[in-house]
Amino acid sequence: MASKQMTQMLHMNQGQGETSYARNSSIQTAEQKRMKPLIEAVIAELCSSTSTLVPGKMVIVDMGCSTGPNALTLVSIAVKAVQDHCFQVQQPPPEVCLLLNDLPNNDFNTVVKSLVMLRQSNEHVVVTGITPGSFYERLYTSGSLHLVCSSNSLHWLSKAPEDLFKNHIPAYDMDKDARRQRHRIVLEAYAKQFRKDFTNFLKLRAKELVSKGRMVVSLVGRRSDVTATKFSYLSRTISQILSVMVSEGVIDKETFDSFYVPVYEPSSKEVREIIKEEGSFSIREMQVHDPTTDMNNALSTPSKFVNLLRALCEPILVQHFGDVMYEFVSTAERHWSMEGNLLGPYAMLAISLAKA
């Protein structure tokens, strides 16, 4: 699955069923809760800054909102923070416009209804809207946004790493020696794609934010810069399961070799470097959390583990391999029983940024 096709197809599992993102997003919910103080601090600053908010209007966006209960969490935190802050300082609240973004194939059905309910229950929320499209493209007019939020999304790349798919280099070689030899090339290609995408994201948002506009984002990262452990936990787990399916003749090797999970987990150091190099934003705060407890809870049984993988990856798996989910589920359950939940050297990064 290459280039543009990837983002067009990418979305979390839809609906409300057992394998939906709506019912398998507790790790992400925990991260959103951790972002609350960062969002509250930013709102207090925005509401106090007359130069940023003139003339009393605030546009807040969540990028990569997905579907289910998490879709409205960040904007709800922001709206409550506006209300509380303005009440505390006895200031009239600004008119608020709330916009939610995700890729066009996202399940926006229930999100739209919840968004309308949020508007109806908050008199200062005047406008709500959905902006389908990739956050790696321009989505809003210049200088129109005050706060951009995004949780658990920016580790998703715009496409498979170019250096790999153009040169037909598999992300996970079935042959152990070849895999070891190419390990560095694969990791560097993923790191390069992330650098390109994240730089692009920063440039685009810098255009769309007002002067002194703010961003609060979180993404999955990794704990250290040790190259040997750089390969994403999600990519590695999915690849290991699929490679068993190749060896059992369920999927063919050529199809497997051309499959890339478009995810990269950067270290906090890499993220800092990219933000500094791009130059549009300063980092007000960066927090690095260890999500082991959340992950242990979320992946504590084979079915929870499989449902989470399906919630995140079923659409791109089916698009690339056809309907192999029955076999995928049984192979993934066996994988869990043999390997446990295989926690990687994981970290969640939460960053508060100010436009320079």
Ligand SMILES: C[S@@+](CC[C@H](N)C(=O)[O-])C[C@H]1O[C@@H](n2cnc3c(N)ncnc32)[C@H](O)[C@@H]1O
């Ligand atoms: C793991 S979900 C996180 C959803 C939600 N923010 C949360 O914290 O639970 C990642 C979301 O990012 C979206 N996404 C990935 N790449 C995107 C892109 N280029 N543009 C917009 N959304 C994207 C996916 O469709 C998915 O809904």
